Amino acid sequence: MKVLHLPAETGTGHNMRVLAVATKLRELFPHAEQHVHLASKSEVFRPMFEAQDVRVHLAATERDHANTSQLGRSFDWHTYVSGYLDRTFISGDKMLRALALINETRPDVVVSDYNIAASLAAETAGVPHVLITERYDFTLGQVSNDALAAAGFDVTPAEVDAARSALTTLFDWVTRRAHAVLTDKPPVEELDLGTPVLRAIAAGNGHFVGPIVRDACAAEPAPRAEVDERYGLGGAPYVLAGVGGTAMFAANKERLLAHYLEAFGKLRAEHPDARLVLIGRQEFTEEIDGVVLLNYVTDWHSLVRHAHLVLSPPGWISVTELAVMRTPVAYVLSGRDEYHEIEAMSRLRLLGYTTVTEPDAQALLDILRTAFRTPEDFARTAEGAARIIAPNGNGAEVAAKLVAQAATTARIHREDATAA
Template sequence: MRIVFAPAPTGSGHNMRSLALARELRRQWPDAELTVLLGSLQTTFGPLFAAAGVEVVDIAGDHVDHATHSNLTRDLGWQTYIKGYVAPAFVNGERVLGYLSHYQDLAADLVVSDYNISASMAAAIAGVPHALVTERYDFTLLQIDDPTLEAGGFRVHHEDLRRGRNALHAVFDWIVSTAEIVLTDKPYVPELDAGTSVAAALDTGRAVFTGPMIREIPERGDGTGDSVRASLGLGPGPVMVGSVGGTSMFWENKQRVIESYIRAHRRLKQTHPDLQLVLLGREFVEAPDDVVVLTYLPDWMPLLQEADVLLSAPGWITVTEVAALRVPTVFVLSSLGEYHEVEASDRLGRLGFPSLVAPTADQLADAVRPLLDAGNREPTPAHLAIAPEGSGTARAAGLLARAARTARARRPARVEETVR
């Protein structure tokens, strides 16, 4: 069984979800031939995939990280948004050709695209069996309207975005319709998802809601918490973790949310003087001496298990890990300008999580305080809506393996197999 993973090169979550599925496939099928076409955060994820027994092909060359700079301007028209951002980041002709060349070399039974539009397009063009793993029910722009974009501070060219939405929907619908299977870790919400491509696929059975596709949840033994605290220089008091997103539309929004975490921590310490903040800032940031600053933590699950509360951007792989681990969480969207996470922020609020948009430090502290005071890790209805059975990785890996075997069975035998 030969499976090729092609995670989208925007954000770390796509890499992490592909890594989780690859690890589970390796566990269940030790002889599987697994390859990843890695296009971002190569120095972090290359060694992680290699350690999981996955052959790594760096398709970008230069190190790519979308979290450390702005990715958009305030002008949203065809030239600035479609040509300037969507085409190079998602619907990229050069990448389509690159993926096609790799597919021919690798002769995969199944390509697994994690919301990698170019990789999915290449598979559909070539007739290569492919699966789509996605937290999007349609292309991002389709699930946010022009008034919301304008409220986020964008200058919207309405006719350009109308045409862009039509074109992107056609591409996404084609990808879904040609996929062997579509896997999603995002629960259906009628008000947000009715009429989308993935919703239609769920109705026909082509798509499956699997729950979280995440790494193995570590066992908590005696002394595990003490070990985590010691490694970070933390004392015995409550721990608040603050995390920013893996992709920033505007760099200043990331800085603003980091500042709000630090100020909220200051306010909370007035009632919880031993509260400690661990800040995952994606790059070095200035912070008070009593704040632990980390640029990135590839395996943060032990820290999450020790955390009393998490503050996080609503990146969906983080959402699924939080839900499976039952971590008390306040989700923070730094600005409506971070348009790619507006739908997730809205969904989380509808499901029952505290979900704030551009909160003041006082508003953030007010949302955190009840979670600290409650002091428990019982799952809420919001956790259960996203992770009804905890991790869904084993089920998702099984569905991918079945799709790969089915595709392989209907393919004419390779020349070398015929000779044998």
């Protein structure tokens, strides 16, 4: 069996999800030949994939999506399609590069993690593909023009409507052509009715498999003493806060970092022993009393499991990992103009989580005070919502078996064609 993994190039969640599938495939099918193309945080992920004997192919260039703005204030065909989608998700260059890699590796199946260019390349090459997606449609398909205008964008309705219609048509075609469509996001009818993925689930080739995460999420955490030693926490209660891996506007991330620090400074006046572990997706040179500043942490599971509270952006791989770990969490969206997370925040709110959009320091302080005053409230809320997101624990094994099924089916068809 030969598998080519082609995760989308934005953020790190797509890499993490593919890593979980590749790891489970290696466990279930030790002799499988696996390849992956990396175009995001390859210096972090390359050794992680190579540890699973996955052959890594690197993009010629990479873009830091956490520290660069993706959009401007105008929202029209040029700024959104030409200026954003063309360099992140869909372009002739990306499709042809994916096609060249398919021709080079000759896989039995292509695994596309929300990489539409890869799905198109697989179809062109006549190779079955499995689509893994945390989106039920392209993001724009579930965000209205009114929501964009309310977020501060200058919307050109006719052009945005045309883009939305074209993208939904494309996504619908991709989901219908996929051997299997796997999602780690539980359906919510009022958000997903009429979407391509919900139609795929109804048609039988779509599957909600639950979280597609590494086994470490469900494993016993390292002892608190080891976490304290590694991060210098000294046994103190701590809050873990993050900013996310993709920002539409870099200023939103910087403002959120400042509000985290301001809110925590005020919390420390009431709880002097409290600590903050802040994952900021950048290199820090300053030192702040009571604050541990980190760039990025791949093995954050023990850090999460011992935290008093997690403040997390709504990136879905983080959501699923936190659900598996049954973590007390509040979800934070840095700005209303981070349009790509509006749907996720709506879903998380409907599932019962504590959510806050575009918070100032006072709003964050209110959440922190509640977590320190009545921690059982956050634990109870997170437990109920997590059972919906992760009803059967980790879905990586189900995903790996469906990928293997697609590869086996392709091989049988190929052998039948040769025999004929």
